[in-house]
Amino acid sequence: MPQYRSIFKDETKLDIAYIPNRLLHRDSELRLLKEFFGFTLQFPSKMAQRVIITGDVGTGKTVLSQRFGVDITREANKLGTNLRYVHVNCREYRGNLFLVLHHVVSVFHPTFPRRGYSAEELLRILLQILDEENVYVILALDEFESLVDHEGSEAVYKLTRLQEIRQNKPQRISLICILRNLKAIEQLDSSTRSTLQSNIINLGKYSKQQLIDILGDRVSLAFKSLTVPEETVSLTAEIAFSEGGNARFGIELLWRAGKYADAEDLDVVTPECVRKAVSSIIPTMRKSDLASLSFHEKLFLLGIARIFKESQKAYVSLADAEQAYAVVCEEFDMKTHSHTQLWKYLQTLSDVGIVETEVSAAGNRGRSTLIYLPRIPILELEKELSALLEKKEA
Amino acid sequence: MKNAMSVEDVFSSRLRIKILKMLTQVGELNVSEIARRLSVNYNTTSKHLKVLEDEGILQHKVFGRIRLYRLNERSSKARALQNLMEAWEHANKR
Numbered sequence: 001m002p003q004y005r006s007i008f009k010d011e012t013k014l015d016i017a018y019i020p021n022r023l024l025h026r027d028s029e030l031r032l033l034k035e036f037f038g039f040t041l042q043f044p045s046k047m048a049q050r051v052i053i054t055g056d057v058g059t060g061k062t063v064l065s066q067r068f069g070v071d072i073t074r075e076a077n078k079l080g081t082n083l084r085y086v087h088v089n090c091r092e093y094r095g096n097l098f099l100v101l102h103h104v105v106s107v108f109h110p111t112f113p114r115r116g117y118s119a120e121e122l123l124r125i126l127l128q129i130l131d132e133e134n135v136y137v138i139l140a141l142d143e144f145e146s147l148v149d150h151e152g153s154e155a156v157y158k159l160t161r162l163q164e165i166r167q168n169k170p171q172r173i174s175l176i177c178i179l180r181n182l183k184a185i186e187q188l189d190s191s192t193r194s195t196l197q198s199n200i201i202n203l204g205k206y207s208k209q210q211l212i213d214i215l216g217d218r219v220s221l222a223f224k225s226l227t228v229p230e231e232t233v234s235l236t237a238e239i240a241f242s243e244g245g246n247a248r249f250g251i252e253l254l255w256r257a258g259k260y261a262d263a264e265d266l267d268v269v270t271p272e273c274v275r276k277a278v279s280s281i282i283p284t285m286r287k288s289d290l291a292s293l294s295f296h297e298k299l300f301l302l303g304i305a306r307i308f309k310e311s312q313k314a315y316v317s318l319a320d321a322e323q324a325y326a327v328v329c330e331e332f333d334m335k336t337h338s339h340t341q342l343w344k345y346l347q348t349l350s351d352v353g354i355v356e357t358e359v360s361a362a363g364n365r366g367r368s369t370l371i372y373l374p375r376i377p378i379l380e381l382e383k384e385l386s387a388l389l390e391k392k393e394a
Numbered sequence: 395m396k397n398a399m400s401v402e403d404v405f406s407s408r409l410r411i412k413i414l415k416m417l418t419q420v421g422e423l424n425v426s427e428i429a430r431r432l433s434v435n436y437n438t439t440s441k442h443l444k445v446l447e448d449e450g451i452l453q454h455k456v457f458g459r460i461r462l463y464r465l466n467e468r469s470s471k472a473r474a475l476q477n478l479m480e481a482w483e484h485a486n487k488r
Binding site for chain 2: 112116
């Protein structure tokens with residue numbers, strides 16, 4: 001029986017649950033989060049903290065909070081404080097406060113019953129458990145919008161003002177509310193809003209270079225050495241960038257591309273593996289988009305596809321694309337269109353979402369336009385275009 | 395001081411053995427859940443739990459209306475029972 005070969009060293013490093021030891025390009029946010037909790041760490045019973053983390057999908061909100069959770073728990077243990085970081089995705093519990101609180105209680109009592117009492121009673125029970133066991137909790141409410149949408153102001157108010165009903169008792173629960181933007185908070189009434197909005201950390205979209213760094217870091221942890229070329233990382237970063245700077249998407253894409261490479265028994269993850277992976281995640285090539293292109297736009301795109309097929313590159317220059325287009329025109333016995341015209345064709349292809357373009361940084365040889373074909377497997381594209389062009393010719 | 399039960403009295407009830415086995419495996423449970431898992435009524439379950447608690451083998455904690463039962467980790471009888479249950483399960487698996 002042939003031995004199973006894999007280019008992966010440790011797939012779990014690409015799993016959504018993996019918390020990296022170092023957070024690239026989020027150091028300042030991590031430091032700020034630690035600053036916010038500095039006093040709570042020193043005097044946990046005197047002050048509970050509330051922090052909001054915002055940012056688009058894949059900007060590192062969850063992993064930032066989880067990394068912080070691991071670090072602060074370790075710090076607290078060194079200081080002899082019994083602190084637990086509990087991360088709950090509110091959407092998984094349909095934004096239901098009772099279910100969210102039940103999850104927290106079940107951290108301490110895994111078989112705690114799910115029926116027979118209200119969310120208010122459960123909150124009291126949770127505080128009783130924390131008081132009896134002398135535990136402090138940092139409760140991270142991920143996808144906080146879901147809780148706000150489902151429960152409204154009252155639930156959030158209960159969570160943020162619970163200390164008022166237990167005067168002179170230690171503060172037990174700090175909150176980290178994780179959400180995409182502050183719109184959800186605006187739905188809350190003013191008194192609830194005021195209890196939340198003091199400490200806000202906003203995570204901006206990752207740049208392409210930052211995504212390259214993040215993906216490169218994961219590659220070194222997850223794949224065997226020299227199995228993922230720079231071109232593949234660059235293409236994956238480009239796609240992740242175009243998906244809103246979504247690092248999580250890029251990491252998942254890398255994993256999927258690795259699976260394609262393994263399935264084809266390749267020694268490296270090629271850019272084509274990434275394209276296949278992308279097209280398996282999102283239905284990207286609509287045949288109607290291709291069919292709606294003009295004849296010369298199709299010829300131009302066929303030329304681009306052929307360079308990618310031959311070179312296994314992540315991107316090609318406009319100059320190379322023009323040359324390939326000239327060859328295709330010769331094949332179809334057509335006169336080539338001008339550079340300006342091709343530039344317009346490229347804009348159309350970009351608008352439709354078939355290619356992506358980027359102007360390279362000024363170097364020794366000046367600026368040039370780079371063309372990416374991130375989403376469509378080349379062979380599939382070439383086949384489809386050839387069929388369309390032959391039909392047109394006939 | 396209340397007279398302690400003899401070992402044969404404790405072990406004479408199939409339900410009590412089942413409760414002990416369940417709590418050894420699961421850790422802690424509330425009365426309704428124990429009754430549900432054993433398919434017996436609440437009162438019968440409560441009665442057996444009280445016997446085992448009076449004997450010092452079980453303990454419970456109250457959270458509002460919820461009573462969670464578990465083995466009394468300070469009781470040498472509970473520890474001995476836990477060892478017995480685990481050894482039994484282990485031997486059956488071999």
